[in-house]
Amino acid sequence: MCASLRRRRGLTLGRPESLAEALAFLAGNFAPVVGWESVPADASCGRRLARGVLAPADLPRFDAAAMDGYALRLADIGSGGLRRLSIAETVPAGHLPTRAIRDGEAARIFTGAMLPAGAERVVVQELCREMGGEVLVTPPNGAKPHIRRRAEEVRAGDIVLWPGQRVGAAQLALLHALQVREVAVRCRLRVALLSVGDEVREGFAELAPGEIADSNRPMLRAMLEAGGCAVRDLGVLRDDPDRLLAALIDAAWESDLIVTSGGASAGATDHLQRLISRRGCLEFRNLALRPGGPVGFGDVDDCPILALPGNPMAAAVAFALLGRPLVAILSGDPAADPGRARLPLARTFRKAAGRIEALAGRRETSSGLEVAVPLPVQGCSSLVALAGADGLILLPEAATVVARGDPVDFVTF
Numbered sequence: 001m002c003a004s005l006r007r008r009r010g011l012t013l014g015r016p017e018s019l020a021e022a023l024a025f026l027a028g029n030f031a032p033v034v035g036w037e038s039v040p041a042d043a044s045c046g047r048r049l050a051r052g053v054l055a056p057a058d059l060p061r062f063d064a065a066a067m068d069g070y071a072l073r074l075a076d077i078g079s080g081g082l083r084r085l086s087i088a089e090t091v092p093a094g095h096l097p098t099r100a101i102r103d104g105e106a107a108r109i110f111t112g113a114m115l116p117a118g119a120e121r122v123v124v125q126e127l128c129r130e131m132g133g134e135v136l137v138t139p140p141n142g143a144k145p146h147i148r149r150r151a152e153e154v155r156a157g158d159i160v161l162w163p164g165q166r167v168g169a170a171q172l173a174l175l176h177a178l179q180v181r182e183v184a185v186r187c188r189l190r191v192a193l194l195s196v197g198d199e200v201r202e203g204f205a206e207l208a209p210g211e212i213a214d215s216n217r218p219m220l221r222a223m224l225e226a227g228g229c230a231v232r233d234l235g236v237l238r239d240d241p242d243r244l245l246a247a248l249i250d251a252a253w254e255s256d257l258i259v260t261s262g263g264a265s266a267g268a269t270d271h272l273q274r275l276i277s278r279r280g281c282l283e284f285r286n287l288a289l290r291p292g293g294p295v296g297f298g299d300v301d302d303c304p305i306l307a308l309p310g311n312p313m314a315a316a317v318a319f320a321l322l323g324r325p326l327v328a329i330l331s332g333d334p335a336a337d338p339g340r341a342r343l344p345l346a347r348t349f350r351k352a353a354g355r356i357e358a359l360a361g362r363r364e365t366s367s368g369l370e371v372a373v374p375l376p377v378q379g380c381s382s383l384v385a386l387a388g389a390d391g392l393i394l395l396p397e398a399a400t401v402v403a404r405g406d407p408v409d410f411v412t413f
Helices: 003-008 019-029 169-177 216-226 241-254 272-279 312-331 383-388
Strands: 036-040 069-072 083-091 105-109 121-124 128-131 134-137 159-161 182-186 190-196 230-237 257-261 280-284 296-300 303-308 340-344 356-366 369-374 391-395 407-412
Touching: 019 280, 019 312, 069 083, 069 134, 105 134, 159 169, 190 216, 190 241, 216 230, 216 257, 216 312, 230 241, 241 257, 241 272, 241 296, 241 303, 257 312, 272 280, 272 296, 272 303, 303 312, 312 356, 312 383, 312 391, 340 369, 356 383, 356 407
Parallel strands: 083 105, 190 230, 190 257, 257 303
Antiparallel strands: 036 182, 069 105, 069 121, 083 134, 128 134, 280 296, 296 303, 340 407, 356 369, 356 391, 391 407
16 A cells, blocks of 8 residues: 555555554554355364354254163152162163153163153162162152253254354364354465575575575464465575566465565665565565564555565564464454463563564463563574574563563563
8 A cells, every 4th residue: 555545545654663553554454355265164173254153953953861870750759769660661872762751661761862752850870770670769859850952052043153253173063063064264364475585495405505494484384374374385586686576476466465584674685675665565664673673564566565584583573563463454363363461571671762672482480470581592583582482572662671570561472
């Protein structure tokens, strides 16, 4: 969205410079872009429903025994003393009773089996003693009837799952219990992912002097997929502006979002920001954030693009703080951005004023209180810090000293 379009909408023309301004820009100018599709129930786990689900049947579907025991009529046990009843039949789960229960009768029944007609309660087997073809029943005092009544949970036509609800293990179990074969879910956000740099090599290729393995792309792919995205991995692109531009144009045609790492600074071989401005609009860059400040955001042929720094910790910070909220907005899935917790800082930390400082940290319990603990190793390129952290501790922009016990934001990885 270029400045002229922002002007027509009455939006501020100022380029976002802080994290708060960048997040406000994303929230104010973007909306979900995904449609919906119908998928088999078994393929819906982890997806968000586009439409509600109506129960096609009652649940339970029939009156059933909730315990192993004997099904009988209330009039036949009354109160006080043993009752001797004849056993009419045995009803295992999955088998139908052959007839109704009559006066002076009981049916041996097992959990989940259909209740015979006329039966009004199940007396658990611990209160019964079988003798030949009869059973001695000790009348229970105020016990549950131990019957699951038809439709006591769900009636046919009830809404059982709501639009926007994420399908997890429990929801999948409910779909199967109701024999719902297909559901309408939101389409996955299509994200094109690539790394940039002559020094960066794919996967586990043997490295020559001066070369580094691409650790960012696997990390970002995992983070995107955890947010429910369908990732198209474009690999590593060299510092060639023409080839890079061609790849971005191709990615924009088939994607809802482009995410890059590397090549986003202002050096002579860093082409991304110039290419974004050439083919679209660069909305912001270089936020007051450390690490992760050299992050750019704009569009290529109307496809949003998030250009992350090349240093691993900086890329992780920028994606956690900007990428995940952006994915949540574009996919219409608030769970894609887990949000923040407020925790007391475990030790005093000093920083420069004028920018947010993001520290690799862990959530730990000290004296019964959960605290945010900065790791001893920090740095914009530290994979050790990244691998050891639960998330990020955000020190406020204006502060120069954040004392032990001061509340800070903790963003979970």
